[in-house]
Amino acid sequence: MKKTLKIEQRYANSVLNIILDTLALKKQALVFVNSKNSAEAEAERLAAKVRPEGEGKAALEELSEQVLGALEKPTKQCKRLALCVKSGIAFHHAGLHSKQREIVEDNFREGTLKVICATPTLAYGLNLPAFRVIVRDLKRFSGQRGMAWIPVLEYLQFCGRAGRPDYGEEYGEAICISETDSEKENIMDHYVNGEPEDILSKLAVEPILRTYVLSLIAIEYCNSEETLMGFFEKTFYAHQFQNTERLEEIIEKILRYLEDCGFIQWSEDGKRVEATLTGHRVSQLYLDPYTANYLINCMKRAAEKMVNDFSLLQMISYTLELRPLLSVRVSEYELVEAAMAEKSSHILSIELSMYDTDYEEYVKSIKTALFFYDWINEADEEQLLEGYNIRPGEVRAKLELADWLLYASEELAKLSKMHGLLKEIAKVRIRLRHGAKEELLPLLRLQGIGRVRARKLYQNKIRDVEDIKKADLSALSAMLGRAIALSLKKQVGQDLSEEAIVVPKGKRKGQLSLEKYRK
DNA sequence: GGACGGTGAAACTTCAGGTTGCCTC
DNA sequence: GAAGTTTCACCGTCC
Numbered sequence: 001m002k003k004t005l006k007i008e009q010r011y012a013n014s015v016l017n018i019i020l021d022t023l024a025l026k027k028q029a030l031v032f033v034n035s036k037n038s039a040e041a042e043a044e045r046l047a048a049k050v051r052p053e054g055e056g057k058a059a060l061e062e063l064s065e066q067v068l069g070a071l072e073k074p075t076k077q078c079k080r081l082a083l084c085v086k087s088g089i090a091f092h093h094a095g096l097h098s099k100q101r102e103i104v105e106d107n108f109r110e111g112t113l114k115v116i117c118a119t120p121t122l123a124y125g126l127n128l129p130a131f132r133v134i135v136r137d138l139k140r141f142s143g144q145r146g147m148a149w150i151p152v153l154e155y156l157q158f159c160g161r162a163g164r165p166d167y168g169e170e171y172g173e174a175i176c177i178s179e180t181d182s183e184k185e186n187i188m189d190h191y192v193n194g195e196p197e198d199i200l201s202k203l204a205v206e207p208i209l210r211t212y213v214l215s216l217i218a219i220e221y222c223n224s225e226e227t228l229m230g231f232f233e234k235t236f237y238a239h240q241f242q243n244t245e246r247l248e249e250i251i252e253k254i255l256r257y258l259e260d261c262g263f264i265q266w267s268e269d270g271k272r273v274e275a276t277l278t279g280h281r282v283s284q285l286y287l288d289p290y291t292a293n294y295l296i297n298c299m300k301r302a303a304e305k306m307v308n309d310f311s312l313l314q315m316i317s318y319t320l321e322l323r324p325l326l327s328v329r330v331s332e333y334e335l336v337e338a339a340m341a342e343k344s345s346h347i348l349s350i351e352l353s354m355y356d357t358d359y360e361e362y363v364k365s366i367k368t369a370l371f372f373y374d375w376i377n378e379a380d381e382e383q384l385l386e387g388y389n390i391r392p393g394e395v396r397a398k399l400e401l402a403d404w405l406l407y408a409s410e411e412l413a414k415l416s417k418m419h420g421l422l423k424e425i426a427k428v429r430i431r432l433r434h435g436a437k438e439e440l441l442p443l444l445r446l447q448g449i450g451r452v453r454a455r456k457l458y459q460n461k462i463r464d465v466e467d468i469k470k471a472d473l474s475a476l477s478a479m480l481g482r483a484i485a486l487s488l489k490k491q492v493g494q495d496l497s498e499e500a501i502v503v504p505k506g507k508r509k510g511q512l513s514l515e516k517y518r519k
Numbered sequence: 520g521g522a523c524g525g526t527g528a529a530a531c532t533t534c535a536g537g538t539t540g541c542c543t544c
Numbered sequence: 545g546a547a548g549t550t551t552c553a554c555c556g557t558c559c
Contacts (some may be wrong), residue, residue, distance in 0.1 A: 035534050037548055094536060120535050141534040147545045154535095286539035321539090329532070389533090397537085407540055447544065466549085 005173070011049070014177050015136055019046050019115055020491045027131035028108065031117040032158045034137035034150075036391070039091040040080055042136065043117040050114075059112050062084050063103065070099040072452065075382040077391055085113065088168045093119040095391030097381075123157045133162040133174045138187060152196045164256040203237035204247070207320065217264055218283035225255065225273075229453035261293040280413045285408045291319045295409050298348035299418050307421065309376060309438075311346045312428050314369035316405040318349045318362065322398065325364035326371055326388055333363070340366045372402060378430040378451060402432055439463070446491050448484050456480065468492050 007021045015031055022029045031046075033039050034051050052060055068074050068082040081100060084090055090104045090113050105128055107113045122128060135158050142148045163172020176191065178184040201233040202208060216222040222231055228251055232238055238247060253515070257272070258264045263279030266272065275283065282292040298315045305311060316322060328336050340363065344351065352362040371388045381392045390398070410425045427441065442464035443454040456479055462471050469492045476485035489495070 033547095035547075037533075041548060091541090121537095137547095141545075143534095147534095150535095284540080382534070401539095404540060411540085482539080 005175075013045060015042060015134055016049055018132070018134055018175060020049070022132050023050065023114055025131075028111070028113075029115050029132040029134060030128070030130045030158075030161055031115065031134045031136055032123065033117060033119065034120055034140040036093040036095050038137070039093050039117045039119055040077070042182055043084045043089050043115075044080065046115060046117070047084040047089040050087040050089060051088075051178040052088050056088065056112070060088055063107055063112060064423075067100055067103055067261050070103070071381055071392060073380050073382055074105070075385045075392060077385060088114040089110070089117070090115070090142055091117045092122050093393075094121050094397065095393045098396065101393070105406065120154065123154075123161055129161050129164040129166075129172070131162070131164065131169060131172055135159070135174065135176045138176060138191065149190065152191055152194050155191045156196060201235070201237035201240050202252065203232075203235055204241070206250065206254070207290065209250060210257065210289050211283075211286070213251060213254045214258055214263055214275065214279060214289050216281045217258075217273055218280050220274070223272045223274060225251065228255075245263070250364055258289055261289060263289055263292070278412065281411055281415055284406070285411060287408050288320060291405075292412060294319065294349070295405070296412050296416055299409065299413055299416065299421055301348050302418065302421055305348055306345050307348070307424060308346050309424070309428050309431070310343055310369060310373055311348050312425060313372040313376075313402075313405065314343070314346075314365060314400055315348045316409070317368040318365035318371065319405060321405060322368065322401055323361075325361065325368045326390060328360075328367050332367070336363055336367050336370070338429055341369060368398075372398075372432065374434045375399070376428065377437055378435060378455070393508040399432055403429055406432070439460070445490060448487055453480055453484070465492050469494065 009017055010020060011017055019029055019031070031042060031286070033042055064082045064085045067085050068078055071078060074082070077095065078097075078100070079514050081090060081096070081104075090108070092101065092104050096104070104113065104116060105126065108116055108128060108130075116122065116128075116130075120215050121371070135155065138150055138155065139147045159174035160173040161172075163169055176187050178187050203212075211229060216228060216231060222228045228245070229248060232247055232251065238244060241247075255264070258279070259266070262276055263282055264273050264275050266398060267274075278292075278296075280287075282289055285292070287295075295315065302311070317325065318429075340347075343366075349362075349365070352359045356362070371384065371390060374387065375384065379387070381395060384390050384395055385392070404431050406425055410429075413419070413421045413425065420515060427438065430436075430441060430444060431438065432507060434440070434454070435453045436444060436454060440451065440454040440458055443449050443457055443462075444451075446465075447466075449457070457468075460475070462468060462476075468476070468488055472487055473489060476488060479485075480488070
């Protein structure tokens with residue numbers, strides 16, 4: 001059935017016209033674009049032309065406040081989102097803080113928000129259908145080929161969000177945007193009437209293969225080259241490529257590499273292979289053996305270097321797992337290189353010269369380490385966004401990876417008998433988790449105390465467990481509120497009752513001015 | 520005359536996303 | 545390769 005949809009052309013922006021039409025129908029829409037920046041910019045363009053009215057308006061105002069207050073301190077991104085939300089429009093991508101992501105998703109489901117401009121995150125692993133799906137961008141930047149058409153599979157994934165049968169809608173509409181007639185034809189042929197691509201096995205990619213080879217040996221599923229080949233011959237990869245010789249070559253190479261790293265060892269007759277103690281742990285940690293080896297080598301160098309928090313941060317920043325790293329602007333290059341020179345006596349990874357092919361990545365690892373460094377020195381999300389162009393959601397993702405890599409380093413250090421590093425790693429992990437300076441560590445161990453409360457206590461000269469024991473309950477209560485004050489006292493072994501809190505005259509309970517208690 | 524603000528063109532940037540360990544309130 | 549952001553020169557306005 002061929003049917004033409006008539007949409008009033010009020011503006012030059014096609015997406016805007018379709019959105020206005022959708023809103024007039026009292027329906028919702030998703031707009032898929034190819035970058036986080038585009039998602040934000042498109043949402044802003046739409047929001048500028050949409051004026052909500054009636055009861056929805058108040059709800060949106062409230063929602064906007066909620067968005068703005070989601071973080072410790074609102075960032076530029078928070079403000080942008082809050083402003084869009086007032087018009088019932090939102091953007092959604094992996095750079096959003098998880099709280100805001102949730103707010104956007106929930107309120108779209110409930111119908112408060114009418115439009116979301118999103119990157120592909122929204123199309124995967126998230127059930128968020130809409131009457132209309134607008135696929136604005138069918139091209140996306142790919143390193144080698146410039147702007148390239150996205151896979152048909154992905155287009156189908158987008159369109160699959162159109163229509164909400166659970167809500168009684170009988171159909172949905174998926175709309176692509178084309179600028180020219182030839183492009184339109186192309187889209188019709190390739191996407192609308194096209195066939196999805198075949199699925200390709202990724203097994204032959206070395207980091208993946210070496211992880212699996214080690215794991216098969218570690219769990220004692222395979223104990224020789226023959227048994228390994230026997231396993232891989234039955235995989236989808238072998239089925240697809242029918243090239244067992246090539247696979248055999250790669251596996252041989254990987255076995256040699258794992259042996260060099262000391263993750264596997266052969267029996268004396270050279271017929272059976274098993275994982276070493278370290279090899280077992282590497283496999284359990286799901287680490288790429290290459291990364292594990294790199295981390296161990298870095299830590300071995302620790303004896304000749306002055307290890308500090310930056311050393312560890314740079315070490316993990318230069319792993320494959322942490323990529324893509326923060327990009328370095330032309331204008332920043334000198335600054336980052338200067339920092340690199342200044343910190344050179346602390347750097348554990350082998351320093352590269354500017355003639356190395358990987359030098360650029362190396363410089364990026366320094367910038368990434370500087371970002372982590374600022375975070376553990378209490379920079380807030382806004383400062384990180386301004387200084388490093390990294391959004392709150394991306395900060396979280398990087399911190400999680402960093403913690404995993406540091407945990408892995410800790411485990412590897414233990415197995416390699418490098419106990420000297422354990423303390424420093426443990427400290428950095430806690431500091432990363434909280435984004436706090438070293439001086440706050442004793443306080444952060446307490447329940448209910450994060451960077452903000454710890455800093456408050458510290459400023460009021462309460463700096464460790466002893467200080468909390470000595471501190472006046474009323475003063476503590478004034479700083480952090482009653483419940484937390486009592487909980488802190490309890491944690492240091494003083495079970496006090498609420499009556500012990502003396503409230504200064506004329507003041508109500510809760511968080512009071514601290515002036516009175518300052519010495 | 521100079522501070523200020525608005526405007527538009529040019530220069531510069533940046534480009535989707537994600538699983539993995541382990542423990543604990 | 546293209547969209548989005550930042551920077552900067554230019555101009556008008558106001559004090």
